[in-house]
Amino acid sequence: MQRKVRYSFGQFTIQSVREHVLDPVVCNAPDRLMKYWIDHIETSPLHQPDKELFAVVLFNTKIEAVGWHLVSLGSLNETCAHPREILRPVIVGAAYAFAMMHNHPSGCTDPSDADRRMTRRVREASEIIGINLMDHVIVGARPGMPHSYFSFREVGLI
Numbered sequence: 001m002q003r004k005v006r007y008s009f010g011q012f013t014i015q016s017v018r019e020h021v022l023d024p025v026v027c028n029a030p031d032r033l034m035k036y037w038i039d040h041i042e043t044s045p046l047h048q049p050d051k052e053l054f055a056v057v058l059f060n061t062k063i064e065a066v067g068w069h070l071v072s073l074g075s076l077n078e079t080c081a082h083p084r085e086i087l088r089p090v091i092v093g094a095a096y097a098f099a100m101m102h103n104h105p106s107g108c109t110d111p112s113d114a115d116r117r118m119t120r121r122v123r124e125a126s127e128i129i130g131i132n133l134m135d136h137v138i139v140g141a142r143p144g145m146p147h148s149y150f151s152f153r154e155v156g157l158i
Helices: 030-041 083-092 113-129
Strands: 002-009 012-019 053-059 064-073 097-104 132-140 148-151
Touching: 030 053, 030 064, 030 097, 030 132, 030 148, 053 083, 064 083, 083 113, 097 113, 113 132
Parallel strands: 097 132
Antiparallel strands: 002 012, 053 064, 053 097, 132 148
């Protein structure tokens, strides 16, 4: 079952198509977000394993993933994501909460200083508008190697 939603704001139009999920995915822990990445984002035609991809995962009040949005696709070692681009799909999607996720093609999941600054800014902005930032997960994935992750929530940075 598909539903098409259309929002028009003057000259801007945002469209989304959502599918009814028979088995909702509860993403209340970093390992479940990691599984969501592997099952949904990594299998997307938008994913390129040799480039950083930054996405937001939208949640309903039961912390079930209702979809994800590509915020930016970068280069081998960086991607640009500004709080306004991160929060736009969260607000338009009427999400109760969200998680940020991006990959490091090198396989190293250590957050950069830029990752830390951006997470802090988005956390502050999301608190102001009243939408819960559940986590920011960095995925380390190199072809042929097992996945690893870094969770800002697990280490107390969110």
